[in-house]
Amino acid sequence: MNKDKKISLTDAYAVETPDDSIQLYKDWADSYDEDFIAAKGYVGYLNAARYFLDQEDRPPGPVLDVGCGTGVVGISLRDGGIAVVDGIDISQAMLDQARDKKTQNGALAYTHLIQADLTETIAIKSNTYAGIVSAGTFTHGHLGPESLDELWRVAAPGAVCSIAINAAHFDSQGFASKLSDDVKRNVVTEPDINIADTYTHKLNDVDDEDNQSMIVVCRVV
Numbered sequence: 001m002n003k004d005k006k007i008s009l010t011d012a013y014a015v016e017t018p019d020d021s022i023q024l025y026k027d028w029a030d031s032y033d034e035d036f037i038a039a040k041g042y043v044g045y046l047n048a049a050r051y052f053l054d055q056e057d058r059p060p061g062p063v064l065d066v067g068c069g070t071g072v073v074g075i076s077l078r079d080g081g082i083a084v085v086d087g088i089d090i091s092q093a094m095l096d097q098a099r100d101k102k103t104q105n106g107a108l109a110y111t112h113l114i115q116a117d118l119t120e121t122i123a124i125k126s127n128t129y130a131g132i133v134s135a136g137t138f139t140h141g142h143l144g145p146e147s148l149d150e151l152w153r154v155a156a157p158g159a160v161c162s163i164a165i166n167a168a169h170f171d172s173q174g175f176a177s178k179l180s181d182d183v184k185r186n187v188v189t190e191p192d193i194n195i196a197d198t199y200t201h202k203l204n205d206v207d208d209e210d211n212q213s214m215i216v217v218c219r220v221v
């Protein structure tokens with residue numbers, strides 16, 4: 001991609017494979033916070049973190065930020081009182097941005113940053129995390145419902161999950177039926193599904209449903 005061209009949501013939604021993601025975010029990592037988060041008024045990460053933090057009876061322990069990108073979910077969780085947050089992402093360029101992110105108190109946001117493709121089995125032991133949070137990653141060409149199985153696996157029994165899913169994808173890509181199956185299989189509890197605006201102002205360059213996220217809040221059984 002031409003380095004001088006600004007990356008847009010259209011480019012992000014054109015991603016089809018993990019390799020496409022690596023390439024896109026390699027070019028976007030340096031400017032993502034400014035050109036996307038600030039310029040578009042992206043607040044999806046705040047929603048996912050808030051729904052997680054609002055679960056007052058959540059168990060103590062480390063939390064995994066799935067598709068952590070440049071690290072804005074991690075900062076929100078740490079500033080909200082979570083002591084240990086690990087981040088996982090396929091893009092080393094995005095992880096390099098997350099590595100420098102700090103809390104309001106000047107501590108590093110993340111304890112461990114893990115480079116891995118979440119469409120495959122990841123090198124994390126089962127039952128490791130007391131919480132799973134994700135924003136902006138279950139979207140066009142990124143992660144589909146099948147990747148949820150690895151999240152359920154690395155989460156310990158009772159772990160709280162707060163996973164933002166692009167609303168345009170929720171039914172059409174099979175998230176609703178996957179969650180329903182996983183409840184029936186007794187893998188996760190019946191989720192609360194909360195609709196939230198992903199941006200402070202409606203974006204006109206994407207479909208209406210792309211402006212919203214379904215924040216899935218459930219527990220791993």
Ligand SMILES: C[S@@+](CC[C@H](N)C(=O)[O-])C[C@H]1O[C@@H](n2cnc3c(N)ncnc32)[C@H](O)[C@@H]1O
Nearest residue numbers: 021045067068069089090091117118135136137
């Ligand atoms: C739109 S960014 C969201 C980043 C951050 N969570 C936020 O809310 O700003 C999507 C992230 O998903 C990551 N990603 C895409 N495909 C992935 C995969 N197969 N495995 C792991 N991470 C992936 C990208 O590298 C990127 O950092």
